[in-house]
Amino acid sequence: MAGKSVTQKTAKRLDAYGEEKIFASYVEHRHVKKMLRGLEPGIGKMSKRMFYDWLHADKSEGRWKRWKENLKIVAADLAEEALAIADGTDPETVSVARLQVEQRRWMSERYDRDTFGKADAQVNIAVGIDGDWLAGLKAVEAKRKANPKEIAEADYEIVEEEA
Numbered sequence: 001m002a003g004k005s006v007t008q009k010t011a012k013r014l015d016a017y018g019e020e021k022i023f024a025s026y027v028e029h030r031h032v033k034k035m036l037r038g039l040e041p042g043i044g045k046m047s048k049r050m051f052y053d054w055l056h057a058d059k060s061e062g063r064w065k066r067w068k069e070n071l072k073i074v075a076a077d078l079a080e081e082a083l084a085i086a087d088g089t090d091p092e093t094v095s096v097a098r099l100q101v102e103q104r105r106w107m108s109e110r111y112d113r114d115t116f117g118k119a120d121a122q123v124n125i126a127v128g129i130d131g132d133w134l135a136g137l138k139a140v141e142a143k144r145k146a147n148p149k150e151i152a153e154a155d156y157e158i159v160e161e162e163a
Contacts, residue, residue, distance in 0.1 A: 010050045011057055013043045019063060023070045030074050075111035078104040 014022060022039065029035040032048050055067050082104035089097035108116040 007050060007053055010044075010046050011054045013046075014051070014054045017043045019066070023066065026070055027073055027077070030077070071111040072115070075108040075116055078111070079108045079116060082108070 082101040
């Protein structure tokens with residue numbers, strides 16, 4: 001398969017370049033696409049998909065864990081940057097600063113949920129309507145049987161249409 005050969009060659013180029021240099025480049029660029037563009041002279045052109053395939057190719061998942069640790073470094077950097085933006089804003093730039101701070105906060109929360117994420121306030125409650133539904137139907141039936149209402153007779157006439 002030609003695609004597998006290309007992926008293997010890309011993985012070899014990334015391995016040869018060095019995981020530490022690649023991760024350091026990501027911390028610097030904080031964006032996979034920009035990082036890969038910066039690495040092009042050393043490893044050639046590649047897609048984000050190939051990069052992520054390389055990250056997940058390690059069966060022990062050690063590389064992925066180290067990648068997650070890098071994301072935590074970036075998260076702390078983004079949080080500090082958000083604070084600097086908020087502190088340095090003036091009344092004319094509040095709306096722009098708010099957007100920048102919110103984006104950096106959002107990224108920090110995603111990259112390091114333990115440190116910057118919000119506590120999960122989600123409560124899962126399972127409610128089955130089977131028992132409640134059946135009990136409701138029985139109550140309506142009992143009420144109907146207790147107070148049967150008779151329908152008054154009505155005068156009516158059947159009119160047949162002639163063809």
